[in-house]
Amino acid sequence: MLKKITNYFVIPFAICVGLYLALFPKTTVDMSIFSTAGLELNYTVSEDIALLSTNEVTPQQTTYNRYFPYLGKSYLGFKEALAFKESRGNYFTVNDLGYLGKYQFGAETLKLLGVYNPEYFLYTPELQEKAFLANSERNKWILRKDIARFVGKEIHGVTITESGILAAAHLAGPGSVKKFLRSSGGDNFSDAYGTSISSYMKRFSGYDTSFIKPNKTAKANL
Structure with missing residues (x-):
């Protein structure tokens, strides 16, 4: 009797398995599409984290892709946010x-940094x-003196931070930033595209x- 009852379950089960295998053949998943090869995932490095090394790049290349995790208000976050705006x-x-380039440098500024090509x-x-x-x-x-004097103060509704000052100096030069701060925002330089010092002060505030x-004598040397 037990043998008959078992047959009632085993035979239908075997039939179902056979139908499933016939209708849904085994497929192979291509795991290469999930590969992390080429992604820069290790950010536990020395202070040279700020000076990202590169693979060899030729003049024929027109793109240079990098992938970043959430950078927040770190130095990396600061420079990448500024680069995206530039x-x-x-x-x-x-x-x-x-x-020129990712940070839009002018030729004269590059000369100050020791770059002549x-x-x-x-x-x-x-x-x-x-x-x-x-x-x-x-x-x-x-x-440095203006950073010590003005950080934490408010000018035209914008709280002054060190990162905002440095971003504005990248946009307009340190001399124009001095004029902006010491005139309480009255001398608010704008570049050829209409981007003002105060807008950079606000946009890039609060980064570390x-x-x-x-x-004083910093140079860009490889």
């Missing part, structure tokens, strides 16, 4: 006024990263820029 993070772009600069992402840091260090030295050390 060029959408494109190392190889030149705007209508001749400003704009074409080489344009196609060398690592040099662009070093130039950004060197320029920020130089600006921080020039504006303590990584940037004041350096």
